[in-house]
Amino acid sequence: MSENFGDRLAQTVRAKRSTVCVGLDPRVASLPNGLLESMKPSQAQAADAYRRFSCAIIDVVADLVPIVKPQVAFFEQLGAPGMQALADTIKYAVDRGLLVIADAKRNDIGTTAEAYAAAFLGRGEQSAWGSDSVTVSPYLGDDSLQPFVDRCKATDSGLFVLVKTSNPGSGFIQDLKIDSQSISQRIANWVQNESKSQIGTSGYGPIGAVVGATYPEELEELRARMPNAWLLIPGYGAQGGGAKDVVAAFQKDGLGAVVNNSRGIIFAHASAKYRHHADWQRAVEAATRDMIDDLRAESPAL
Amino acid sequence: MSENFGDRLAQTVRAKRSTVCVGLDPRVASLPNGLLESMKPSQAQAADAYRRFSCAIIDVVADLVPIVKPQVAFFEQLGAPGMQALADTIKYAVDRGLLVIADAKRNDIGTTAEAYAAAFLGRGEQSAWGSDSVTVSPYLGDDSLQPFVDRCKATDSGLFVLVKTSNPGSGFIQDLKIDSQSISQRIANWVQNESKSQIGTSGYGPIGAVVGATYPEELEELRARMPNAWLLIPGYGAQGGGAKDVVAAFQKDGLGAVVNNSRGIIFAHASAKYRHHADWQRAVEAATRDMIDDLRAESPAL
Numbered sequence: 203m204s205e206n207f208g209d210r211l212a213q214t215v216r217a218k219r220s221t222v223c224v225g226l227d228p229r230v231a232s233l234p235n236g237l238l239e240s241m242k243p244s245q246a247q248a249a250d251a252y253r254r255f256s257c258a259i260i261d262v263v264a265d266l267v268p269i270v271k272p273q274v275a276f277f278e279q280l281g282a283p284g285m286q287a288l289a290d291t292i293k294y295a296v297d298r299g300l301l302v303i304a305d306a307k308r309n310d311i312g313t314t315a316e317a318y319a320a321a322f323l324g325r326g327e328q329s330a331w332g333s334d335s336v337t338v339s340p341y342l343g344d345d346s347l348q349p350f351v352d353r354c355k356a357t358d359s360g361l362f363v364l365v366k367t368s369n370p371g372s373g374f375i376q377d378l379k380i381d382s383q384s385i386s387q388r389i390a391n392w393v394q395n396e397s398k399s400q401i402g403t404s405g406y407g408p409i410g411a412v413v414g415a416t417y418p419e420e421l422e423e424l425r426a427r428m429p430n431a432w433l434l435i436p437g438y439g440a441q442g443g444g445a446k447d448v449v450a451a452f453q454k455d456g457l458g459a460v461v462n463n464s465r466g467i468i469f470a471h472a473s474a475k476y477r478h479h480a481d482w483q484r485a486v487e488a489a490t491r492d493m494i495d496d497l498r499a500e501s502p503a504l
Numbered sequence: 505m506s507e508n509f510g511d512r513l514a515q516t517v518r519a520k521r522s523t524v525c526v527g528l529d530p531r532v533a534s535l536p537n538g539l540l541e542s543m544k545p546s547q548a549q550a551a552d553a554y555r556r557f558s559c560a561i562i563d564v565v566a567d568l569v570p571i572v573k574p575q576v577a578f579f580e581q582l583g584a585p586g587m588q589a590l591a592d593t594i595k596y597a598v599d600r601g602l603l604v605i606a607d608a609k610r611n612d613i614g615t616t617a618e619a620y621a622a623a624f625l626g627r628g629e630q631s632a633w634g635s636d637s638v639t640v641s642p643y644l645g646d647d648s649l650q651p652f653v654d655r656c657k658a659t660d661s662g663l664f665v666l667v668k669t670s671n672p673g674s675g676f677i678q679d680l681k682i683d684s685q686s687i688s689q690r691i692a693n694w695v696q697n698e699s700k701s702q703i704g705t706s707g708y709g710p711i712g713a714v715v716g717a718t719y720p721e722e723l724e725e726l727r728a729r730m731p732n733a734w735l736l737i738p739g740y741g742a743q744g745g746g747a748k749d750v751v752a753a754f755q756k757d758g759l760g761a762v763v764n765n766s767r768g769i770i771f772a773h774a775s776a777k778y779r780h781h782a783d784w785q786r787a788v789e790a791a792t793r794d795m796i797d798d799l800r801a802e803s804p805a806l
Contacts (some may be wrong), residue, residue, distance in 0.1 A: 227616070245554070245632065275612055275619040281632040282591050286584035307612055309641065310577055311671035312590060317577040326691055330547065330583040339611065341643040341666055345673030369613040371647030375690075378682050385687075 206379030207360030208333060208397065208406030211432055212457055214268035214301055219253045220494045223303065224263050225464025226272040226291060228252040232469050234482035240254040240421075249283035252276070256291040259468055260413070262486045264298040266494060269460055271303040271434075288456040291331045296325060301436065302332035303362060311346050319353035328357050335360035337412060337434070340389050351396055351409060360408040360432070365389045366424060368414025372464070386420065390427045406432055406457070413451070415443030415461070422450040429457065433459040439466030439493075456503025463493055509637060509662030510699065510708030513734055514759055516570035516603055521806045522796045525605065526565050526732055527737065527766025528574040528593060532552040532769050536784035537735050552586035558593040561770055564788045566600040566613070568796060571762055573605040573736075594634045605664060605736065608634035611644050612718070617651040625661035626653065637662035638716060639736070643677075653698055653711060662710040662734070667691045668726060670739030682707040688722065688730060692729045708734055708759070715753070717745025717763070724752040727760070730748025735761040741768030741795075751802040758805025 227455055230248050237251045243429055244266050260270065263326030270343035272295075277288035283398065295302050301324075308318040322336035323329055340363055350361050364384040366376050376386040390411060413436035425433065435451050437443040438461050466473075470489035471482035479485040498504055511584055517523055532550050535796035538551045547720060562572065566646065572598075579590035597604050604627075610620040622636035640652055642665055652663050668678050668688040678688040699709030715726050717739035727735065737753050739745040742762050753761035768775075772791035781787040800806055 229615075266687060273612075273616060273619075275610075275616045275623070279619045279623040279632055281623075282584055282588035284632070285587040289584050305639075307578075307610070307644075310575075310607075311669060313531075314577045317581045321577070321581040321583075330581055332587070339609075339643045340640045341641045341677055342609075342669050343671060343673030343676035343678070344514075345671055345676075367613060367644050369645060369647055371645030374645035374647075375677070375687060377642055378644070378680075378687065380680050380682060384769075385680065388677075388680075434712055454556075 205358055206400065206402030207354065207408035208432060209230045209402035209404045210334070210358070211268065211301060211360065211460070212404035212406055214476070215457055216269045216504070218266065219498065220267050221460050221497050221501060221504065222267045222490065222493050223269045223271050223460040223462040224259065224467050224490065225305070225462045226256045226259060226270055227464040227468065228255050228276055232349045232472065234471050245280045246283045249287040252284065253287040253290050256287070257294045257347065258483055259302065260295050260297045260484055261299055262483050263490050264300055266490050269301040269303060270295050271305045271462055273464065274304055274306040281292070289331055293326075296332055297489045302333040302335070304331055304336045307337050307364065307416050309339045309340050309346050311342055312397055315346050315349040319350045323353045323359035324357040325359070335362060337362045342394075344392060347392075354408045354470065355400060358408070362410045362411060362412050363389060363393050363399070365393065365411040366413045366417060366420050368416045368441050369445070372414065375406055379477070382408050386424065387427060390424050392429040393467070395433050397428070401430050404457070405455070406430055410434060416441055418447045418450060421448070425450055425453070435459050435461045445496045445500045448497070454499045454503065456501045461497060464486065467493065506703030507660055508702065509656065509660055509710035510734060511704035512636070512660070512704035513570065513603060513662065513762070514708055517759055517762070518806070520568065520570045521800065522569050523762050523799050523803060523806065524569045524792065524795050525571045525573050525762040525764040526556045526561065526569055526769050526792065527607070527764045528561060529766040529770065530557050530578050532557055534774065536773050544660070547582045547583045551582045551589040552584065554582065555589040555592050558589070559596045560616055560785055561628060561788055562593070562597050562600055562602065564785050565792050568792050569602070571603040572597050573764055575766065576606055576608040588791045591633060596636055604635040604637070606633055606638045609639050609641050609666065611641045611648050613644055615650050617648050621652045621655035625655045626659040627661070630659050637664060639664045639666065641666050646694060648769070649694075656710045657702060662708070662712060664712045664714050664736045665691060665695050667695065667713040668715045668719060668722050670718045670743050670745070674711045674716065674719075687727065689729065692726050695733050696730040699730070703732050707757070708732055714734060714738065717749045718743055720749045720752060723750070727752055727755070736759050740741045741765045747798045747802045750799070754803045756805065760802045763799060769795065
């Protein structure tokens with residue numbers, strides 16, 4: 203693949219007819235039976251279980267969804283063995299044809315930001331971790347984001363900038379208003395400008411935004427403010443948002459957003475709705491298919 | 505050590521009579537001769553060189569400075585082998601009696617923030633990476649910082665929240681004013697409240713702030729706003745700030761701030777001032793001693 207990330211995501215969403223992003227958030231206490239021998243595993247044992255768990259999920263969802271999002275924090279919590287499991291998981295997803303967002307919420311300044319960009323932006327052999335895109339925080343300023351934008355251009359990668367997050371305290375900074383414009387709206391303006399300046403044939407550029415499903419009004423306003431940007435929508439499922447809350451994230455072309463679900467899919471085996479399945483991977487498959495149908499009903503263009 | 509991080513840092517600064525933080529920012533292109541055989545090393549070769557370089561610096565500075573700050577980005581750029589080198593570097597620093605700030609600028613929400621806190625907060629065996637403290641970004645809101653605060657209490661660890669950073673674009677969000685108070689001032693208020701609520705016998709709590717040396721006026725104002733918080737001051741040396749610029753960071757007790765220098769110390773061998781030294785470690789030592797004297801002149805209480 204050597205094409206604008208905005209176009210690659212559009213093609214993959216269309217080909218799969220799905221806007222679901224599966225969040226790979228492994229946790230020792232929630233893994234299905236049989237993946238860990240002990241509830242007090244060593245770092246290496248837990249990391250090995252995370253690798254097998256994540257790859258088994260990828261086996262189930264690779265033909266169903268366009269993109270997966272490993273949550274780096276859970277791998278990092280296991281030290282270097284955990285980070286090796288992350289690298290293996292990303293490689294496995296890439297080999298199965300999935301796009302990958304490294305959910306790392308990284309950032310720094312100057313050449314340090316360049317180092318993070320080089321670490322996470324570049325599919326397969328093009329970067330240390332091999333992901334297609336990464337989530338970043340804008341607090342350090344526009345110059346801190348520039349190395350990521352440049353790297354997106356050089357390696358056909360993508361960026362998802364935190365704009366309006368799904369947590370209850372997101373308003374602490376993001377909702378503050380200067381001259382009747384909130385901080386999240388200001389960041390959204392930056393995202394739109396940058397994405398438009400690298401726009402692809404799909405109408406989307408590689409610079410996207412994270413906008414939570416838990417604030418539907420802000421979602422609608424921010425969607426309109428960033429017509430050339432992909433949105434990554436957390437907060438569906440376990441965090442309380444449903445398909446009705448995310449419908450505003452899609453544009454008329456049926457595109458423009460991927461909706462993440464982590465626990466609701468990967469730990470479906472533990473839920474009342476899916477625990478009757480004979481094995482945990484069938485529970486993952488059923489939960490994924492249900493979410494795809496749920497979203498397709500709200501985005502009939504797909 | 506099982507004491508409030510604010511107190512531990514105060515004791516160590518007093519014992520060493522030094523407020524210098526040595527930044528461990530290894531880069532392939534800048535390593536001294538002899539550490540790498542090839543300028544195009546494999547991940548594993550570069551990671552091994554980073555480990556040996558960082559540990560050799562620690563050997564030089566362990567008796568001179570209170571604290572070191574590995575920059576996680578440069579290790580992360582080398583994939584899992586780089587992260588193993590980071591773990592080894594932190595362990596080596598801890599074994600040599602140094603305090604360690606993992607400069608990771610991490611954050612996320614809810615249980616994901618808990619995972620990052622568990623990863624980085626807890627000296628030695630108490631956490632995956634073994635560091636005493638970590639840098640975090642506040643964009644996600646106060647609830648995203650809470651798991652780090654809780655973890656500081658549980659493991660006698662410390663936090664450095666990004667308040668006013670040293671880069672030219674830091675004003676993009678941080679300088680915006682609502683009701684005549686800037687975003688950085690608002691975050692500073694939060695830091696002060698949290699640090700005060702866990703205050704130790706030294707007068708300092710475990711929750712600190714990152715405030716750049718490159719904005720001396722803001723530094724002075726923010727110092728006064730956070731009397732019970734340690735400041736981590738980047739921007740001295742290569743970024744343009746000097747001792748005169750950081751004097752406002754210290755309180756009357758001579759404490760209250762550690763001043764970071766990365767390139768100016770670790771790559772001293774390449775500078776006109778220090779390149780006459782017979783080997784690169786002696787250049788590191790001379791640059792460290794010069795900075796200690798430079799700061800001591802501005803903070804005579806030490």
